[in-house]
Amino acid sequence: MLNDSNIARIIDAAMSKTADFAEVFIEESRSSSVSMLNGRVIKAGSGVASGVGIRLMAGTNVVYVYSNDFDADGLIKLAGEAADALKGNSRGEIKELESRCFRTASDINIDPMTVRKTDNVAFLKQASDHALSFDPLITQAAASFTNNMRTIRVVNSEGINRESSDTRMRFSVEVIATKGNEKQTGRIAPGTLRGYEFVNEYPIIEKTTQCCETALRMINAGYAPSGKMPVVLGNGFGGVIFHEACGHSLEATAVGIKSSCFTDMLGKKIASDKVTAYDNAKIKGEWGSYEIDDEDGISSNLLLIENGILKNYMVDKLGSRRMNCESTGCGRRQDYSYAPTSRMSNTYIDKGEDDPKDIISDTEYGLYCSQMGGGSVDTTTGEFNFAVNEGYMIRNGKICEPVRGATLIGKGSEVLLNIDRVGNDLELSAGMCGSISGGIPVTVGQPTIRLSSILVGGREEGEV
């Protein structure tokens, strides 16, 4: 690893020409994983990865170099070459280094890194055995467990000297129901920054039962209808709609170059009055949380939308230069091989006042999506799509037959205005988000909400 004097020499080399800012990002991560299929451990591994990223800025011009070779002379040479490539006008100053500050967002009683792999295997086996004996139609059960301890250190020419270490743990259970040629799945994949006590407290049998029930209901489901209709989105992972349809378009990555459909909309109404939304990286122990971002920012609890009015964008360091405002501490990256950019953390629509039961009973006809899949968005046009993993028709205010194969499509700017009911049952759900700085852990979330009208892409004719 690099000592302080070598880090200072790298920053000196980086600032030797026209950079007004230089940063050294040092990362080491240790991970361990096991995968099980039908009760047998088919994969087990662990690894150590480390590397260094050096970023130089001159205004909004950026040079980023990285390597996993920690040879100090090699890195100083690389920083010098980066300085040669940067286009700037004047040389910036190097401030004296602050004393090192350490933070973590993990909330740990039992360190997952000290738990034996055989204990993880036993935990997964409970789920697997339960699923395989649940119903003859459940033909496969896959389960996996990973934990990862990531330590980062950020040192820059502004004197910042911060270190952070977080231990993340995630497991998943996926069951498959088979009937003839049909296969349908049910899945859970919780993630946490808490310790192994999260696993010990997790109701794995109950949750696996729910997975099996989903798969069994969906294997017997008909196809979803097509056309515009009211849609009720269940709480938790239903928040992926907000993440895709709105969140990405509020990142400085898009807003800073004015390519987002929400550019220049601060203070304006972009959602229905019922919508208040946050990006809160400070929830202790939550999967998408962090205390120090992957540049020099301290994380924040950021109000994005208040009663429909756009209040804040998510701004990273480069974005703050482009947009002439403060960073909100959201510069994140998968690892040292990516330069950081503005990203989400725990992003959710806040709870409202409606009882979820009333939202359903007040809906004459529509689609109830109890489990959402993933989706994608074009941040410029705001067009998004996302998949419905578990859906039901609503008729006369009652949840009726299950339907499958539905996709919801629309434009972010329109769908937010169409939210006409917001429930009081806020829940968060872990996921991974992919963008230009790689794949990072995030949570999405929302209470039960209703969209007054959205296009459902299904395979059957709709009822009008």
Place this chain on the structure above:
Amino acid sequence: MMDKATYESLLSGILLKAEKLGFDESQASYFSGISMEVSVLNGEVNSFERSSEQGIRFKGKKNGQMASSVTNVYTDEAIDYMLNNVSESCDILDDEDEDFIYCDPDNKELYCSQITNAFDKNTYSRFESIALKLEKDILASDPAIKAVDYLSISCDRAMNRKINSKGLQAYTDSDFVSVYAGARAEKDGQVKTSGYYWYGNDIDKFDSDDFVKVFKKRIMDKFGGTSVASGKYDIILGNEAVVAFFSTFMSNFSSYSMQKGLSLLAGKEGEVIASDTLNIKEIPLYEKALKKVPFDSEGVATTEKYIIEKGKFNTAFYNLKTANKAGIKSTGNGFGSMSFSNLMIEPGEKSFDELCMTIGNGLYITDLAGLHAGVNTISGDYSIFCEGFKIRDGKVAGAVEQITISDNFYDSIKKISDVGNDMYSEPGGAGEFFAPSMIIKDIKVAGEAVE
């Protein structure tokens, strides 16, 4: 980066250590790569990235179980830590299917070097000048194009050296260079985006004028789009969309998925599963492919073969482990997870225009979005957000947007009535995926009728 003598001695040292630690079979490889990327925005370079990375991967077999690990620290302590980790992983595995470390006794030395001097042309200043000119030319090509939000030129060179306890001596290296641009256009209050991509191994072969011409057409043709009424349509799936569509479902052709009950193709080898117009062939040494792939990551020679021939499912992709379970020889598709070398959906006779004439009235689908989410890869069900054009009286008419196409993959491939000769390719598997446009009949489209 390590020099040859250093990594050679490191690798052979690891195999010796592995033997002492009780591994029955072992394999060690050294990999390294360098890369560079130049991005421009608003007339200047806004980002420049360079990297160099290297590492050691170890795979070991003990008590019939196989595990692997990677390290980028090369001290004795780090190597011991890695080997012990793998050993510990082998102890907890209880995979019923045996995996193998392999070397063909008649072909112990596998060598495939495809790097060229053209890589030396990939300099910062060269990329900068091409990128700045390209941005300018794209903006000048139409007044409606307001910004090139993303434009980057990147290159990388990768090498891999592998030895194993069975005597394998393998070496591969290759170069890659690519150009990507994404832009935004605005007209009559509508905003449209589009991206386009070029790749090769020699930046001199990049034709900037041609790129701009295609780029402009791709983005400007999107204006004036409307949705269409829900219903069943005959569609032409454009060649790019064909690659995206088939890539999404390719895992079903993996013998691993089939053996684990995760593919509906299990037990279907030798059966007709698609229209007789569909031929999917793996051609590892395809002359037009950027990268020839004579052997897979397990050291098994690749072979030219039909996966689907006139609609008949000839063979799945096998690696050493799945082939052993099936009692056959590996098909040379062990590329990390199972994959293909260079894959081609064989072209038909008709040009794209003739496909339009054949279909008469229908839809031409050019872009599929959210393929990672809108499909159930196992059941084959899909409902995908897409864009394209109407086809009226045998000609491409106005743009179509805000629609989804829905069907089942296994049904759709039975409804392919014609395959064009307009080949498109993009990187895929361990090489490239080549495919033409095709007509698929009777696909459910969800939209909203516009009067």
